[in-house]
Amino acid sequence: MNRIGLFAAAALVVLALLSSMLFVVDQRQFGVVYALGQIKEVITQPGLNFKLPPPFQNVSYIDKRLLNLDGNDTTPVLTAERQPVVIDWYVRWRITDPTQYIRNVGLDEATGANRLSNVVRSAFNQEVNKRTVRELLSSERDEVMNDVKNQVLAQVKGAQPWGIDVVDVRVTRVDYSEAITESVYRRMEAERKRVANELRSTGAAESEKIRADADRQREVIIANAYRDAQKVKGEGDAQAAAIYADAFGRDPQFAHFYRSLEAYRATLNKRSDLLVVDPDGSEFFRAFRGGAGASGPRR
Incomplete structure (x- = not known):
């Protein structure tokens, strides 16, 4: 039993030693082998590799893919x-020489990203200082990036x-700082209000x-209609007068x-009208008395 336990312990030690000597490099990484703090070997091809067990040799991995660096600094830059x-802005970069x-x-990608961010920010500051806002937004945008x-x-x-x-x-965005943006918005709002008021005034006029x-x-149409109506009415009255004259003659x-x-009709046209006259001696009611007196007017 002691011999079996010894063999099992020896086998475990051998497996642990082998596992510390074997390592796998992924196709997305570089494998860097250290020997007592010095770079011993850089493995660029993926696969299974061997090294000495720690502490004689250690392995670290560095990403070999294309990396993105986004600039999110809100500090204003003067044009x-x-x-x-x-x-x-954003930058696409990769590690090409792990040793350098x-x-x-x-060893950390974050350290390289921070240092690269400082360099990019400084370069943007120098280029923006040379150009106007209009040039940054349109004509020289590509030139700035290059x-x-x-x-x-x-x-x-x-x-x-x-x-x-x-x-x-x-460059993903070029914008005024927050204070300037508020001022620009207020100025734009005032300008839009001025244009709106001008349009309203023009519309009202x-x-x-x-x-x-x-x-x-309308007045001309009414006047012309009244004139035509009076003309027609006059013509009608003239024709009526002629007819009356002919008939009365x-x-x-x-x-x-x-x-x-x-x-009588014009005088007594309401029930409430009251007329006090002498029917026998009044010329007004002569037609009601009949007889010879009604045959015609007195002479």
Whole structure:
């Protein structure tokens, strides 16, 4: 039993030793083998590899993929006309030489990202200081990104290369700082209100003009209609007078009687009317007395 336990313990020790000597490099990583704190070997190809057991050799991994770095600094940058703007940007970069990267930057990708962010921010500050807001927004936007990329590459590939490559630099947003933005919004709002008030005033003037023209046309139409109506009415009255004259000329006694009836109708047209006269001595009621007195007017 003691011999079996000894064999089992020895087998476990051997397995532990083998596991510490074997390591796998992923296709997305570099494998860096250290020997007493010094870089012994950099493995770039994926697969199973061997090394000495710790503490003689250790292995670390560095990402070899294309990395993104987003600039989220809200500190305003002054343009050529001294306008504070905020630049949002991103950088795509990768580690190309793990040995140089570890010696000049460090083992952690975050450390390299922080240092690269400082370099990119400084390059953007220099390029933005040379240009106006209009140039940043339109004509020289691509030129700014190319100049920043060239400055960053010159920095990371200089006397002490970082072992990285900057693939692309892009500007995602150029905006005024918050204080300036509020001022611009207020100025835009005031301008829109001014235009709206001007349009309302113009519309009100046009509406008054249209209304006055419509009233004038209405008065003209009513006047013309009244003129035509009076003309027709005059012609009708003339024809009626001619007819009456012709009819009354044929029978003067009937004409006198008819006119008396019209006078009675005009005088006694309401039930509440009260007329106190002498029927026997009044010429007004002569037509009611009949006889010879009703045959015609007195002479």
